[in-house]
Amino acid sequence: MEMSRAEVNGMSACCWVYREQKLHRASSLFEALGLDEDEPAVISVVGGGGKTTTLHRLADEYVRVGKKVVAATTTHIQKEDEPWFLADPSAEEVKESLERYGQTWVGTPVRGGRLGQMEDQLFSQILSWKIPVLIEADGARRHPMKIPAGHEPVIIPQTTHLLNVYGIETVGKTMEEVCFRLELAEQFLGKTRSEQITYGDIVKLASSEQAGKKGCPDGAKYTVVINKADRESQRQDALEICRLLEKAGIKHVVVTGRCGEVSCAGEE
Incomplete structure (x- = not known):
């Protein structure tokens, strides 16, 4: 069931970090990921179910703590109608935008009003500035889950943090409803669509x-x-996935969503 507009307006962006079998509320995604304000992190985001939203949230959080940040892509992102989205800028234009807005999204124009990967020379210059860089390194065509093809994802070697995003709404849906690269997913998971x-x-x-x-x-x-855990039941689903990921050797799991004041089972 979809949330009403009133329900959405009454909720705020929240995140939790998983440890000791529980979800612990974090004050920000920045905190949940264990980022250091003084570290020039290069954060690549892959998967489905909210990569761009995750990038926006991180960019905004960096700006709020007074840090300049560049967002880019090694695949494609949608160019938005904001002055800090720049197509084929010079290094000076990127610097000017950072001074004015704190964040700048950079790419090369491609079809459909999107931005593709920027020129290598500009990318190298930005990395040399030792500021945080956020990169959308995968595409899923708005599907909440995917398996990468042979040429995917496109992750630069300078990456210090890799975030792999899944939408919690996949649970209980059929493969064909939620999977990008469906045939590859069928083969990998041994399931039918x-x-x-x-x-x-x-x-x-x-x-x-x-x-x-x-x-x-x-x-x-x-x-x-694990993204879009807006409801208590979805956060309970996310908690169960966290516990299974821990058994599979995955040490770092973060849950994000929109929430009210009610805590879910297993949350602190």
């Missing part, structure tokens, strides 16, 4: 070097992000 997604399916994807962890650079911190 009419079968439902389970907790175990998400865990199998998230813990695999051929799926969620594919291309993760040595030394990068790998975090699974």
